[in-house]
């Protein structure tokens with residue numbers, strides 16, 4: 001009889017592995033737009049993170065050999081800090097996120113997490129330490145509870161409840177007649193952009209990663225929802241290292257450090273105040289976005 005069950009066990013394991021893979025793929029929906037091209041080094045150890053620092057050390061990268069996208073990029077994100085990457089469209093912001101997740105390897109240079117070269121550790125251990133909060137989250141056509149528990153294999157009902165609370169969506173769920181068992185998506189309740197975002201935050205909290213990657217979508221939430229979500233994100237970000245890829249500067253102005261990327265090079269870095277004083281690319285982007293939001297509010301009046 002055990003002989004009959006062993007293959008079934010195997011099947012279960014394979015199924016769980018594939019399912020976990022699908023979760024990560026779904027989370028990476030916006031970031032990944034190509035085949036995974038890297039392999040684990042033979043006998044690669046797992047990444048062990050005590051101090052979740054990130055270092056890009058002279059990273060050169062291009063998707064095609066004849067077109068370099070990142071030209072020897074170096075920067076450091078110290079453990080526990082909040083760092084944002086901004087810059088014009090096409091500057092290479094999402095590329096940095098893809099490299100950090102090791103969907104590609106740099107052509108030269110190294111990327112280190114807590115001093116370990118991410119190309120030398122297993123991909124599974126690398127991806128386990130990074131949680132992504134995309135703003136245009138993909139939810140599965142299933143219950144809210146399932147969508148949150150998805151964050152980690154073996155998450156308990158208590159883990160899900162705690163994550164929902166941490167993401168400030170517990171009260172909303174409690175008001176639904178079927179609570180966590182409410183179906184979302186095509187088969188059930190349609191969630192607003194902000195609610196979806198909170199479910200995605202809860203999903204990431206269940207995973208409890210030491211590094212968070214906030215990937216801001218270009219499509220805007222309304223200002224109030226955005227402010228609410230930002231508050232939740234700040235709470236979630238404390239005690240973690242966070243890297244935010246941002247388009248709207250208002251969402252990241254209070255970061256510890258802002259990296260300003262321009263055509264694959266680090267043009268400026270510093271706090272919001274430093275960068276305004278510098279009166280360079282960031283100051284120019286800030287002035288432009290402020291003017292746009294002024295004309296937006298005038299139009300709304």
Ligand code: ATP
Pocket residue numbers: 033034063064069087088089090091092093094095096
């Ligand atoms: P945005 O603010 O518009 O999202 P970004 O700063 O995130 O831009 P990236 O997506 O990192 O920019 O793209 C950097 C450059 O790399 C762009 O010129 C883009 O065309 C190119 N690029 C991105 N993905 C690929 C790919 N899969 N194959 C080839 N080139 C790519």
